[in-house]
Amino acid sequence: GAVVSQHPSWVICKSGTSVKIECRSLDFQATTMFWYRQFPKQSLMLMATSNEGSKATYEQGVEKDKFLINHASLTLSTLTVTSAHPEDSSFYICSARKDRFNEKLFFGSGTQLSVL
Amino acid sequence: DAKTTQPNSMESNEEEPVHLPCNHSTISGTDYIHWYRQLPSQGPEYVIHGLTSNVNNRMASLAIAEDRKSSTLILHRATLRDAAVYYCILRGPSNFGNEKLTFGTGTRLTIIP
Numbered sequence: 001g002a003v004v005s006q007h008p009s010w011v012i013c014k015s016g017t018s019v020k021i022e023c024r025s026l027d028f029q030a031t032t033m034f035w036y037r038q039f040p041k042q043s044l045m046l047m048a049t050s051n052e053g054s055k056a057t058y059e060q061g062v063e064k065d066k067f068l069i070n071h072a073s074l075t076l077s078t079l080t081v082t083s084a085h086p087e088d089s090s091f092y093i094c095s096a097r098k099d100r101f102n103e104k105l106f107f108g109s110g111t112q113l114s115v116l
Numbered sequence: 117d118a119k120t121t122q123p124n125s126m127e128s129n130e131e132e133p134v135h136l137p138c139n140h141s142t143i144s145g146t147d148y149i150h151w152y153r154q155l156p157s158q159g160p161e162y163v164i165h166g167l168t169s170n171v172n173n174r175m176a177s178l179a180i181a182e183d184r185k186s187s188t189l190i191l192h193r194a195t196l197r198d199a200a201v202y203y204c205i206l207r208g209p210s211n212f213g214n215e216k217l218t219f220g221t222g223t224r225l226t227i228i229p
Contacts, residue, residue: 095160
């Protein structure tokens with residue numbers, strides 16, 4: 001089956017630093033990837049839709065200058081949390097679809113970000 | 117997106133069938149019914165999806181009411197590895213640009229050994 005790899009699995013950083021999270025589709029090309037955030041005991045919240053070769057589309061209330069998304073190739077999207085603060089500590093999850101006619105979404109294993 | 121309603125939690129004994137309900141009374145005619153599950157500390161995993169007819173795969177079965185206002189995910193023989201949060205999600209046809217999945221609160225399924 002299709003695999004989406006997310007790296008790192010967890011990261012601890014100091015407040016004010018930036019953190020980059022990578023999402024790769026290992027055996028398929030993904031023109032669109034999605035980034036979610038999940039706080040403890042809560043559901044997933046869609047942050048943005050990442051489109052290869054164009055600007056990401058952010059959901060309402062998500063700061064595009066704080067959460068930088070780059071989708072430079074058909075197999076890689078990155079999310080950079082800039083100037084991270086403790087309130088950005090969360091579980092970040094990416095997902096991708098094989099093609100626009102495939103109903104399934106494949107998810108990465110998530111990245112636990114802890115900002116001290 | 118049309119809203120779904122699921123029980124917050126359910127329990128089931130190991131090796132018994134589990135029926136997870138989902139109400140979606142405002143479903144539109146083109147909405148697909150998707151089920152995903154999320155094991156602890158992992159990303160969600162696709163389980164099954166359907167439109168009108170009941171669907172079966174190796175993981176589960178999806179029973180869809182005739183009026184499509186409700187559906188039931190059926191795990192035929194629960195194991196401890198099925199303990200997860202199960203999400204029932206509605207989404208329009210993917211080839212018409214409806215690519216986003218909007219997650220609700222889901223049902224936390226506990227399997228009792």
